[in-house]
């Protein structure tokens with residue numbers, strides 16, 4: 001099913017639009033998949049569109065129930081309907097969370113990271129400290145002593161990305177407990193972006209929502225989740241925050257105000273269909289992605305100047321190209337592959353590229369062949 005090569009030309013896909021000048025290059029950058037969404041999602045959208053009236057739409061109980069069930073099934077976390085706030089995107093939610101800070105308060109996060117973690121605080125005129133991710137036992141992680149030392153007196157918010165983008169780390173219970181202890185010690189809120197939670201590829205790693213560690217942690221946590229990466233519906237902008245602390249939820253909603261007034265009705269339709277019926281598709285897509293990842297690992301082994309640490313989740317390979325001694329992003333784009341330039345993920349991203357491998361295997365093979373050729377000439 002995922003082997004089908006679907007022409008996205010004419011759909012204004014961002015993946016194709018941004019680099020129009022490189023017509024012959026294969027886009028392997030922005031984080032969406034070149035696969036069709038589950039059939040149940042397509043059918044639900046068709047049915048809704050056939051209705052023909054597209055007025056303001058409320059979040060319905062059945063949708064929230066489907067999300068509650070999905071989260072329990074996938075992550076063993078028991079949530080309640082009252083904890084959910086739907087928003088039109090996780091990036092919007094990151095900004096909303098930063099908007100909760102007072103004028104003189106700041107946030108702390110890690111770098112390199114999904115760029116909006118660094119821009120969201122700045123959008124709200126709040127300062128952000130970014131602590132470098134470290135290579136620890138062949139995996140991207142955090143030096144927690146360093147992290148703790150970086151907490152400024154005015155810091156009030158930890159922006160956590162778990163699973164981590166870029167790098168694909170799934171933080172262990174021990175690691176999450178360390179973050180939680182720091183949050184408790186310095187009285188910090190946690191905004192945990194868990195958009196990649198359902199895409200754990202490792203058979204050993206398990207995604208743990210940080211809010212599920214204890215009620216004390218949940219009390220200070222805003223968890224951001226979404227079906228958009230999981231079921232490839234990113235263009236519909238479907239997401240929600242899960243906040244068990246009533247006061248914190250009210251503060252989040254206040255910060256949201258009318259900026260994020262309503263949620264797109266098709267986003268709601270697709271989310272419910274995906275959570276109710278997308279389970280088998282999700283298993284299959286993860287299996288396919290695992291096989292694609294193996295191809296990338298083989299490619300890295302054959303090209304010793306490239307390095308890839310353990311990737312536990314996401315379909316985004318964070319490749320260290322520093323040993324090439326050249327601008328790798330430019331080298332590969334000239335070679336016919338459009339990747340994400342590591343520089344765009346902030347300090348520490350220089351010399352890296354990010355390869356999106358959620359594509360039919362035949363296309364991925366061509367991508368890797370082109371990259372290999374680009375390195376060797």
Ligand SMILES: Cc1ncc(COP(=O)(O)O)c(C=O)c1O
Pocket residue numbers: 031088089090091092114161165193195196226228234237238239
């Ligand atoms: C960590 C992370 N958060 C958020 C997003 C985007 O979320 P949304 O499209 O819901 O705004 C992405 C997309 O790649 C991501 O990797």
